Amino acid sequence: MLTAIHTAVGELVGERADKITFPMIAERAGVNPTTLYRRWKDVNALMEEVAAAALTRDGDPVPDTGSLEQDLTQWADIIARDITRPMRVRYLRAMVAARIDIVVGCSVTEARLEQAVLMVDRARERGETTPTAAQILDHVIAPLYHHVVFALPVDPGYARRLVRDVLTMAR
Amino acid sequence: MLTAIHTAVGELVGERADKITFPMIAERAGVNPTTLYRRWKDVNALMEEVAAAALTRDGDPVPDTGSLEQDLTQWADIIARDITRPMRVRYLRAMVAARIDIVVGCSVTEARLEQAVLMVDRARERGETTPTAAQILDHVIAPLYHHVVFALPVDPGYARRLVRDVLTMAR
Numbered sequence: 001m002l003t004a005i006h007t008a009v010g011e012l013v014g015e016r017a018d019k020i021t022f023p024m025i026a027e028r029a030g031v032n033p034t035t036l037y038r039r040w041k042d043v044n045a046l047m048e049e050v051a052a053a054a055l056t057r058d059g060d061p062v063p064d065t066g067s068l069e070q071d072l073t074q075w076a077d078i079i080a081r082d083i084t085r086p087m088r089v090r091y092l093r094a095m096v097a098a099r100i101d102i103v104v105g106c107s108v109t110e111a112r113l114e115q116a117v118l119m120v121d122r123a124r125e126r127g128e129t130t131p132t133a134a135q136i137l138d139h140v141i142a143p144l145y146h147h148v149v150f151a152l153p154v155d156p157g158y159a160r161r162l163v164r165d166v167l168t169m170a171r
Numbered sequence: 172m173l174t175a176i177h178t179a180v181g182e183l184v185g186e187r188a189d190k191i192t193f194p195m196i197a198e199r200a201g202v203n204p205t206t207l208y209r210r211w212k213d214v215n216a217l218m219e220e221v222a223a224a225a226l227t228r229d230g231d232p233v234p235d236t237g238s239l240e241q242d243l244t245q246w247a248d249i250i251a252r253d254i255t256r257p258m259r260v261r262y263l264r265a266m267v268a269a270r271i272d273i274v275v276g277c278s279v280t281e282a283r284l285e286q287a288v289l290m291v292d293r294a295r296e297r298g299e300t301t302p303t304a305a306q307i308l309d310h311v312i313a314p315l316y317h318h319v320v321f322a323l324p325v326d327p328g329y330a331r332r333l334v335r336d337v338l339t340m341a342r
Contacts, residue, residue: 019189096267099322106323135336143313149320151270152277165306169339 044098068123215269239294
C-alpha cells in the first residue's frame with residue numbers, strides 16, 4: 001500500500017498537478033483518504049517522504065577510487081546528472097514548496113553527509129589532507145541544488161569546478 | 172500603476188495566496204486584467220520581476236572596509252539576515268515556483284555578482300589575493316539561498332564560515 005501511495009504521488013508530481021491533495025492521492029492509489037490523514041500530518045509531510053526517497057536511493061554506491069579528488073568528482077558528476085533530470089527537478093521544487101517551517105533533520109542532506117563522511121574518512125586513512133564533510137555539503141552539494149531549484153544552467157564542468165574549489169580547503 | 176501591481180503581488184505573496192492569477196492581481200491593484208496580459212508573458216514572469224526587485228534593492232551599499240575579509244563578512248551577514256526574513260523567504264519560494272524553464276539571465280544573481288566584482292576589484296587594487304567573484308557566488312551566496320529555500324537552519328555563524336571557506340580559494 002505504501003508503494004501505491006508513493007507511486008500515486010510520483011505520478012501527480014510528474015503530471016505537474018497544480019495542488020496535490022490527500023483525496024487526489026487516495027483516489028489515484030486506490031486507498032481510503034482516512035489512511036493518509038492518519039499516517040501523515042499533512043500533504044507536505046508525505047511529499048517530503050516521497051521526494052527524499054526518490055532523491056536518495058539506498059545503496060547508491062559511493063565511489064572508492066583511491067583518491068578523494070577522483071571520488072568527489074565522480075560522486076558530484078553522478079549527483080549533478082541525477083538532479084538535473086526533469087522528474088528530479090520537480091521533486092526538488094516540490095520539496096521547496098512543501099517546507100514551510102525550518103527543517104530539523106533533512107533526510108536528503110543526511111544521506112549526502114553520510115556519503116561525504118565515508119569518502120573523507122577513507123582519504124584520511126590513506127593520509128590525504130581533506131576538507132570536512134560539512135564543507136563538501138556546503139560547497140559542492142548546496143550550489144548544485146541551488147542551481148537546480150532556481151533553474152540556473154548546470155554545465156557539465158560545474159560539478160568539477162566545485163570539487164576543485166572545495167579541495168583547496170583541505171588541511 | 173506599476174507600483175500598484177507590484178504592491179498587489181507583494182500582498183498576495185504575504186498572504187500566502189495559494190495560486191496567484193492575473194485576475195486576482197488586477198482586482199487587488201485596481202487595474203484591468205488586460206494590462207497584465209499585455210505586459211507580462213504569464214504570472215511567473217511578473218512574479219520573477221517583483222521578487223527580484225524585493226531581493227535586490229538598488230543602491231544597497233557594498234561594504235568598503237579596506238579588507239576583503241571584512242567586506243565579505245559584513246556583506247554576507249546582511250544578506251543572510253535579509254533573506255531569512257519571512258517575507259523574503261516567501262519571495263524566494265515564489266521564485267523557485269515560478270521558474271520552470273532554465274533561466275538565462277537571473278537578475279538577482281547578476282546584482283550579487285556585480286557587488287562581488289566590486290569588492291574583489293577593490294581588494295586586488297590593494298594588492299590582496301582573492302577568490303574570483305564567481306567563486307564568491309558559488310560558495311557564499313548559493314549555500315545561503317540553498318539553506319533558505321530548503322528551510323534548513325541558518326545559524327548566525329553560517330555566513331561567516333562560508334566567507335572563511337571561500338577565502339581559502341584566494342590565489
